[in-house]
Amino acid sequence: MPESIKRSPVFEQLESLLSGLPTIRACNKSHAFINRMYSKIDDHARCVWHLWLFNRWLGIRFALLGAVFTLIVASFAVYSPGVSASLAGLALSFSLEFTQSVFWVLRRYADVEMDMNSLERISEFCAIPTEPSDGKVPPAHWPSSGQIEIRDLMVGYSADSPPVLRGVSFACDSGSRVGIVGRTGAGKSSLTLALFRFLEARSGSIFIGGLDISTLALRELRERIAIIPQHPVLWLGTIRSNLDPFGAYDDTQLKDALERVHLSELVTPMDASSEDGEAYASGSPIPSHSCTLSMQVSESGLNLSLGQRQLVCLARALLSQPKILIMDEATSAVDMDTDAIVQRSIRSELKNCTLIVIAHKLSTVIDLDKIVVLEAGQVVEMGAPKELWEKGGMFSEMVKQSGERNLLEKLT
Numbered sequence: 001m002p003e004s005i006k007r008s009p010v011f012e013q014l015e016s017l018l019s020g021l022p023t024i025r026a027c028n029k030s031h032a033f034i035n036r037m038y039s040k041i042d043d044h045a046r047c048v049w050h051l052w053l054f055n056r057w058l059g060i061r062f063a064l065l066g067a068v069f070t071l072i073v074a075s076f077a078v079y080s081p082g083v084s085a086s087l088a089g090l091a092l093s094f095s096l097e098f099t100q101s102v103f104w105v106l107r108r109y110a111d112v113e114m115d116m117n118s119l120e121r122i123s124e125f126c127a128i129p130t131e132p133s134d135g136k137v138p139p140a141h142w143p144s145s146g147q148i149e150i151r152d153l154m155v156g157y158s159a160d161s162p163p164v165l166r167g168v169s170f171a172c173d174s175g176s177r178v179g180i181v182g183r184t185g186a187g188k189s190s191l192t193l194a195l196f197r198f199l200e201a202r203s204g205s206i207f208i209g210g211l212d213i214s215t216l217a218l219r220e221l222r223e224r225i226a227i228i229p230q231h232p233v234l235w236l237g238t239i240r241s242n243l244d245p246f247g248a249y250d251d252t253q254l255k256d257a258l259e260r261v262h263l264s265e266l267v268t269p270m271d272a273s274s275e276d277g278e279a280y281a282s283g284s285p286i287p288s289h290s291c292t293l294s295m296q297v298s299e300s301g302l303n304l305s306l307g308q309r310q311l312v313c314l315a316r317a318l319l320s321q322p323k324i325l326i327m328d329e330a331t332s333a334v335d336m337d338t339d340a341i342v343q344r345s346i347r348s349e350l351k352n353c354t355l356i357v358i359a360h361k362l363s364t365v366i367d368l369d370k371i372v373v374l375e376a377g378q379v380v381e382m383g384a385p386k387e388l389w390e391k392g393g394m395f396s397e398m399v400k401q402s403g404e405r406n407l408l409e410k411l412t
């Protein structure tokens with residue numbers, strides 16, 4: 001097996017180790033992971049060892065072969081009549097070089113063959129089917145109304161796997177606030193993916209602002225709807241570049257957005273000094289009161305806490321004033337009080353925006369207009385929170401089991 005094929009598992013293992021280090025240590029599994037790492041390094045080292053053994057084997061054989069070849073040429077030059085001294089010298093130097101050249105040709109041939117792995121991988125990537133880029137371009141003002149209608153939607157992750165959404169139907173009026181709840185694996189995130197057509201509908205349809213999204217160009221669809229995903233997406237840069245990658249807003253608007261998500265402490269009077277921010281770029285957690293718009297954000301925002309990352313993403317979404325905003329457990333890592341403040345500011349700032357909130361914490365969705373309860377990929381209940389509570393079905397069971405004290409006060 002080529003050495004390069006055994007090299008990637010070592011890097012993969014190292015990467016997953018680094019990202020899961022706190023969990024591994026907390027679960028006292030360091031030894032298990034160290035042993036796993038050793039076994040992968042051993043596999044790789046075995047390949048490297050054999051590769052160099054083979055190279056040495058080849059080197060010795062070629063040196064012997066070269067010596068024999070040179071000996072034959074020298075004997076021929078000495079014992080053949082009529083071979084001049086210059087011709088003998090030329091033949092000897094050529095014979096000495098010839099074996100070296102053959103050796104290097106073979107070494108290079110082996111290297112090329114190994115490097116062909118990269119080409120093989122590139123051709124594999126090229127064969128991955130890409131998303132279609134065709135489709136209708138919706139009018140510039142679309143979606144002027146944030147109305148969403150989902151009709152009998154059936155969605156699966158791959159053609160040969162069973163559907164994860166099975167006949168989901170519901171509608172959201174423009175400007176309404178809808179919560180999607182359900183147990184783990186009920187299909188909440190899959191529904192979000194279907195709204196952005198990351199998962200294509202097997203049957204059924206989704207209408208947004210009166211247009212069937214399956215007919216739209218993907219790029220247009222994804223540009224016009226905002227999402228705050230479960231895992232916040234931040235990139236290497238500053239708070240400013242993360243909030244406003246295209247430089248469309250001024251500092252006042254950016255600070256205002258941070259204020260609205262209760263991250264106003266991120267903007268202090270010492271703003272605009274990038275040195276202040278760079279002091280935190282090394283990855284150490286930052287005190288929330290001391291960062292600036294110019295503060296450096298490390299790769300994936302790792303120098304911010306998870307809650308802070310979620311709030312920066314939320315501020316980014318608020319800036320674009322979307323007609324439709326989907327929040328997939330967007331404040332799951334934020335403490336209860338901050339969550340309540342953020343929820344209030346979302347509601348006051350995005351009055352005409354249709355809000356779809358996917359939540360595990362029921363307190364996040366308890367005062368929304370409508371709740372859709374999913375179970376095993378199907379809608380089992382739908383209605384106003386109070387209505388569902390009084391009905392005594394699955395939602396009220398979830399409320400009882402949640403242990404969130406303030407829920408009952410809000411529902412009764």
Ligand SMILES: Nc1ncnc2c1ncn2[C@@H]1O[C@H](COP(=O)(O)OP(=O)(O)OP(=O)(O)O)[C@@H](O)[C@H]1O
Nearest residue numbers: 157161164182183184185186187188189190191360
């Ligand atoms: N990438 C995937 N490939 C195949 N099946 C998947 C994939 N992601 C999720 N599923 C399946 O789809 C179903 C719904 O998963 P989904 O993530 O939508 O649930 P969820 O309600 O959002 O759960 P959670 O609250 O834990 O995020 C589950 O049965 C899950 O096993």
